[in-house]
Amino acid sequence: MQGFYYVESQGQTYECRLRGILKKTDRKDNCIVGDIVEFSEDCSITKVFERKNIIHRPLVANIDYIVIQFSAMDPRLDYERINILILNSYYHRIKPVIIINKIDLVEESEIEEIKNNLDYLKALDIDLFFVSTAENIGIEEVKSYIQGHVTAFGGPSGVGKSSILNLLQEGTTLKVGETSRKLKRGKHTTRATTLLPLKEEGFVIDTPGFSSVDLPEISNVQELIDLFPEFDLDEPCKFSNCIHVNEPGCAVKNAVEGGSISKERYEFFLRCYEKLKIERWNKL
Ligand SMILES: Nc1nc2c(ncn2[C@@H]2O[C@H](COP(=O)(O)OP(=O)(O)OP(=O)(O)O)[C@@H](O)[C@H]2O)c(=O)[nH]1
Numbered sequence: 001m002q003g004f005y006y007v008e009s010q011g012q013t014y015e016c017r018l019r020g021i022l023k024k025t026d027r028k029d030n031c032i033v034g035d036i037v038e039f040s041e042d043c044s045i046t047k048v049f050e051r052k053n054i055i056h057r058p059l060v061a062n063i064d065y066i067v068i069q070f071s072a073m074d075p076r077l078d079y080e081r082i083n084i085l086i087l088n089s090y091y092h093r094i095k096p097v098i099i100i101n102k103i104d105l106v107e108e109s110e111i112e113e114i115k116n117n118l119d120y121l122k123a124l125d126i127d128l129f130f131v132s133t134a135e136n137i138g139i140e141e142v143k144s145y146i147q148g149h150v151t152a153f154g155g156p157s158g159v160g161k162s163s164i165l166n167l168l169q170e171g172t173t174l175k176v177g178e179t180s181r182k183l184k185r186g187k188h189t190t191r192a193t194t195l196l197p198l199k200e201e202g203f204v205i206d207t208p209g210f211s212s213v214d215l216p217e218i219s220n221v222q223e224l225i226d227l228f229p230e231f232d233l234d235e236p237c238k239f240s241n242c243i244h245v246n247e248p249g250c251a252v253k254n255a256v257e258g259g260s261i262s263k264e265r266y267e268f269f270l271r272c273y274e275k276l277k278i279e280r281w282n283k284l
């Protein structure tokens, strides 16, 4: 990226340039939206700190939460897709949060049913919100949850992502990044910014790339297992190289039998395993 970078530090925005040594001309991700940087008195960015995560559509670094949004109705909840998006969040090392919108369209009993079906989220420490953007239910809770953070929104088409972003965000698109508390450290954006400021502190990002039904680029079974944190048990499997599929004495399968690991999640794991094996790993 050529030209200026707008770095925010202690409530001030600085127009900076990237120090030559940081410019690798063949790359467009030398310094991107959401980066935490160090800059000199003459407004030259001297260092880009290591990113905790990055997404590519749009290109943004250091996202705190990915909201996986669905609706209770119109379109109906797609449980398989929730699991796929959770997998994608873990793959990108971004903390997922689930929002179910349009609860004005369903009975209380249906909300209870959804809660039951998503009970496994507790074991994953994933928070779940029920909202209605049409009737302004649950929006305040979401606001305070994401305040002061950078939150990306993903999910299928028509679930009300634009509707919730309109309620949460300031309305205008600012050309500045997140305020940093430390002097001469700041997050920045370029001119074509994608961080939308919240009414309070923090930013939201619309992430069209985060609605995919594709599995992430998982290259082997161990990588897949690592994306199921609830499989990380104190008790080991009989075989140290157990992949929790057909082996005897498998602690994960025992936990599924015993009910401490959700059967739905385990079956989702098996479907991923079969699919990746056939479509990708066997072709390597
Ligand atoms: N009944 C009801 N309808 C809603 C609610 N939120 C959004 N809608 C409607 O759902 C439709 C889709 O809303 P959008 O906000 O455009 O959804 P989106 O997720 O941004 O959709 P894409 O732009 O296709 O990704 C619109 O007709 C909204 O009016 C809600 O809480 N209740």
Ligand SMILES: [Zn+2]
Residues within 6 Å of the ligand: 237, 242, 243, 244, 245, 247, 249, 250, 251, 252, 253
């Ligand atoms: Zn096992």
